[in-house]
Amino acid sequence: MEGKERLRMAITSLKLQDLIEEIRGAKTQAQEREVIQKECAHIRASFRDGDPLHRHRQLAKLLYVHMLGYPAHFGQMECLKLIASPRFTDKRVGYLGAMLLLDERQDAHLLITNSIKNDLSQGIQPVQGLALCTLSTVGSAEMCRDLATEVEKLLLQPSPYVRKKAVLTAVHMIRKVPELSNIFLPPCAQLLHERHHGVLLGTITLITELCDRSPAALRHFRKVVPQLVQILQTLVTFGYSTEHSISGVGDPFLQVQILRLLRILGRNHDESSDTMNDLLAQVATNTDTSRNAGNAVLFETVLTIMDIRSAAGLRVLAVNILGRFLLNSDKNIRYVALTSLLRLVQSDHSAVQRHRPTVLECLREPDASLSRRALELSLALVNSSNVRAMTQELQGFLESCPTELRADCASGILLAAERFAATKRWHIDTILRVLTTAGTHVRDDAVANLTQLIGGAQELHAYSVRRLYSALAEDISQQPLVQVAAWCIGEYGDLLLGGSYEETEPLQVEEEEVLALLEKVLQSHMSLPATRCYALTALMKLSTRLRGDNNRIRQVVSIYGSCLDVELQQRAVEYHTLFRKYDHMRAAILEKMPLMEQGGPQIEEAKASKATAQFPEAAHVPAEPQASKLLNLLDLLDGTSEDDQHPPPLEPSPGGAVVHLLDLPCSPPALVPIPNLKVFEREGLQLNLSFLRPPGTPALLLITATVTNSSGDDVTHFICQAAVPKSFQLQLEAPSGDTVPARGGLPITQLLRILNPNKAPLRLKLRLTYSHFGQSVQEIFEVNNLPVETWQ
């Protein structure tokens, strides 16, 4: 009964050929799976029965199925059995199975070590070949350590077939167990004398691996550089006659390997580099470049020349070769040329510059990977002399390039413009053009940079605002462009309307058109919330710049007071309040922005803090128009630089004037009224300070400054500003007035609030400006003799 069953099994189980036919015949994935599952069941049963004759066939089928992606782990033990069998066909399939199924993580892995050891020592070459092959693919660190001596012995075997495999197995062993390098280093010298190319190839790979791993080996192998040069020379000169030539080039694979090794040996080492120089020049000039094989060798040569300490002439030769590659019609060659030139552009900039026109040609490639490389290379080649031509080309490219390259191209152009712009006007033009072409792809800080740039170029305000207005009128969809245009129109709207600027076409713009355009931006569904905020603020600013009445603006602002977007709503409400209650301050609040400091994120914060700082005060406390200037004074003690709109930096007074408050006797904090202090007197004008520490808030100090005039002339336009060290907080309330009539007229009083949470010594600097006796006076001084009760 059993025999019959076995026979039936043998008949129904398919040969590999038939299995493949069946799988091919399956029309759907499900059908294929069915066939395979049926077959796997047979295979499993057969393995269980342990039929030795057909085992290899079953495993072969299993491996095929495995290649298609189905699980095959139940075949692992069978691999072992097959490897152990004496028949060659069994061993063959077994080792193949081991390579495919048994990797390091499987438990059955170690079990093949013994079999391999036996096979290696038996001296049958094909078997040894198989074993070495498997060992080099799946050998784990343990196995390598066990079998290292065996492999070493095989390195010296007479048969080159085994030797070449043994060498490469050694490479694998070194990768797994670096300590084994000691064993494999000595035979290398002898192996280099080989004539057999297979062994030679393997040896070079071995030496390369050794040198990669240890600097000591690197020094050791520098000695063989002359020998390598010799070998390469033979290959190059007698190329055609050997049996390894491929399309006329003598064993290009070996040449490439030797060149790579020479590169490693010659790096940072003058002596070796010198030895190689002539040879490299010879290879570079003599290799036949009509076929791919020659080009492969040439490419490797170029890489080697660039990496070692080669003579200058040789480097130029290498760059020229790459330039020639660029002109080649074969795409592959152009690709490698562009990649290498990219690597070289840092070190040999001028040599690469000569090939600039060809690189620009490559921008027009339909292949995305080529055009990307060409783009990177072009951007790297931009310098101050060619920036105009290059940006022209790059902008042409930007219009037609695929979307994944647009962002890079746009930011590249902007960066290049920033670094090399000859004139501000050209810079602004360039950025404008980029924004119109690829507005949605630019980086976020492009808007900030552009506004900064325009703000700084005073003479170009009219020009920029006109250009931006025309651009905006055409297209309101590109958000960065709209934002910048809105800001500009808001700031310089008066320049847009008044007169004509010679270089652009005369642009007649009506007020109503400008307002209509900004309203359109506000209403468009394409605008981002941030853009609408820009537009609203711009509208608001125009209320002071334009001459007409502001009804339209007021209307728009009040409509947006009920907008759903919270940010927009808040602004609209604030602006509306400005119209209603604080109309007298509107002009001052909305005056032109001062030039911002360089440097990205701070600009945004400064703008935001200035904007928000003004409005809460407008809502709660009637703030002075000079609120912004006062806030800046807080930094004066640190001496930041401003332009001449602001007062010059106040230097901290030399140490001697500082009152040594620590010398005074320490008085307990009492509610003793603090004495008044006269701080300033000049020609009858006197400034007194009186102090008050409210009992409930120990950190708070209230100073009332009183200005009296006993002279014969009025004091007008009196302004008092104060500054304190950074750890304090200062708030100046509005003065009662700015005029002190003569001869004891009504004094001006002003309240200063100082918060001193750290109880640091108080220092106070005052700046007074006023007109007296027909002259304008400015005084800056630090208040000395501040009573210690003011801060303790």
Place this chain on the structure above:
Amino acid sequence: MIKFFLMVNKQGQTRLSKYYEHMEINKRTLLETEVIKSCLSRSNEQCSFIEYKDFKLIYRQYAALFIVVGVNEIENEMAVYEFIHNFVEVLDEYFSRVSELDIMFNLDKVHIILDEMLLNGCIVETNRARILAPLLIFDKMSES
């Protein structure tokens, strides 16, 4: 170092796969589908080298079969491109005008040939006669 060697046909069926660095089986199928997708989407105009994750792919098309080799950065792409053609020429000589069916039905022999040429990701032998010599001996041995 060569990381993997694939032969995939236009329908995405793998005809030969050899990995020289360990990769799980589900990752392998994923890799193969992605690789064939990127190769199929290239036109004749474009170059044969693609960058894919941290490999470089070098592919060549022969009729309906794509041979794709994945290497790491230090390999010379053009040498590998030449190697692919060398491999195909060896197959051509052994099978006399090789076709996809030959490869499918004689997968083990193709593996042997590949093992003779590539060992652990390094090229070991490129001479046609020397590669095929052991194989012809094996054939004689297995027949007997």
